[in-house]
Amino acid sequence: MAGLLIALILIATGAKSAPTSKRSTHIYGNCQQLDIPITASAPSAIYDLPVVDDNLSATAWAVQQDTWSTPDGSAAIKVNTTTMGTWNIHAQLCYPTVANNKVDVLQIATHGAYYDSRYWDPELDPENQSYVEAALKAGYSILTYDRLGAGQSDHPDAYTIVQAPLELEILRQLTVMARNGTLSAFCQHRVPDKVVHVGHSFGSVMTSAFIGTYPELSDGAVITGYVLNKYFGSIGWTSWDVQFANESDIPFSRPSGYVVDSKSGIQNVFFGGNLTTAFTRQQFDYGNSIKQPVPIGELASSYQLVYVTGPRFEGPIQYFLPEFDFFICGGDCKGVSNLTLLHGIYPNASTIEVAIQPNTGHGLTLHNNATAGYEVSFDFLNRHGLGTGA
Numbered sequence: 001m002a003g004l005l006i007a008l009i010l011i012a013t014g015a016k017s018a019p020t021s022k023r024s025t026h027i028y029g030n031c032q033q034l035d036i037p038i039t040a041s042a043p044s045a046i047y048d049l050p051v052v053d054d055n056l057s058a059t060a061w062a063v064q065q066d067t068w069s070t071p072d073g074s075a076a077i078k079v080n081t082t083t084m085g086t087w088n089i090h091a092q093l094c095y096p097t098v099a100n101n102k103v104d105v106l107q108i109a110t111h112g113a114y115y116d117s118r119y120w121d122p123e124l125d126p127e128n129q130s131y132v133e134a135a136l137k138a139g140y141s142i143l144t145y146d147r148l149g150a151g152q153s154d155h156p157d158a159y160t161i162v163q164a165p166l167e168l169e170i171l172r173q174l175t176v177m178a179r180n181g182t183l184s185a186f187c188q189h190r191v192p193d194k195v196v197h198v199g200h201s202f203g204s205v206m207t208s209a210f211i212g213t214y215p216e217l218s219d220g221a222v223i224t225g226y227v228l229n230k231y232f233g234s235i236g237w238t239s240w241d242v243q244f245a246n247e248s249d250i251p252f253s254r255p256s257g258y259v260v261d262s263k264s265g266i267q268n269v270f271f272g273g274n275l276t277t278a279f280t281r282q283q284f285d286y287g288n289s290i291k292q293p294v295p296i297g298e299l300a301s302s303y304q305l306v307y308v309t310g311p312r313f314e315g316p317i318q319y320f321l322p323e324f325d326f327f328i329c330g331g332d333c334k335g336v337s338n339l340t341l342l343h344g345i346y347p348n349a350s351t352i353e354v355a356i357q358p359n360t361g362h363g364l365t366l367h368n369n370a371t372a373g374y375e376v377s378f379d380f381l382n383r384h385g386l387g388t389g390a
Ligand SMILES: *[C@@H]1O[C@H](CO)[C@@H](O)[C@H](O)[C@H]1NC(C)=O
Pocket: 074, 077, 078, 079, 080
């Protein structure tokens, strides 16, 4: 009987999936590892993409994508399809240890491309770097997850399955489960009073589209490392300096079509600022060590989420931008945001604020002074009715 109980607890906490790569203990909270089977259906497409199954074809793909005459967006679609299936999504749900919060506010954080949920919860100096720890300390509960194709979630076909609309649907289901109490089938869970969506990079593209598409499911958003502006993506996909996942400096076991940045690509895109003060060699090495492959179909389909508008979203939105973000802002985010444009996307948002984190590159959590940046977002949430009262 006790054995059965332990077995059930192990299943419920997801202990079967290698926990070695995740932090098992936290300073400011109690966290459970979950494996959630999600059955989903979403519009998809067969894009005109080359086969990528070695280093040479990976670089050739990036060059082809950056070539001005290559069709992109919907022009690259050969056939419109629908994808249906059930996939395992690995997640972590954390509650603050000291329950001095008066309001239960759950943050749901979506990581970007080339990382998994460890982006939010680095093992390197968590007190100074982990967004999860900072959120717990501020009284928030927080759900992080590995997007489909990344980390300990499933890695299905890179061309036809892992695409942006399916990923949006997975975020919707996770949010509904958190709000309607059904997450308790997988862990100890209580229904939150409020839910805030947080994103980084492609996770912010998803978060932007999410609050626009499902405004009733979100009370507010913190959009980090992304804002629509004229420099967005202008440095091109070759800047990632990709390798085929199976052949990279850190070999991954992935099917055809998964690419990962080389170490120089990680520096180009994720690290920036003054070399003496912005980040340490150790932070950079760590940032390379936790990188993740990305399926090229996700990138080909990402345009579908970029131009989604949100006239019905009524919550507060903060854009939190690294000062020296190369991929998003062409290397300098100061002055690139256009509030008229942003209010045009979310005309009913209660407020839209843009904040810049000084002396940092795209990978905010992996730079010095990260926690001071998190405080800027928590202060924003506090000022707009989404504090925890802790
Ligand atoms: C696929 O669907 C999109 C959006 O509905 C449409 O613009 C496009 O023409 C379709 N492409 C093909 C090849 O059917």
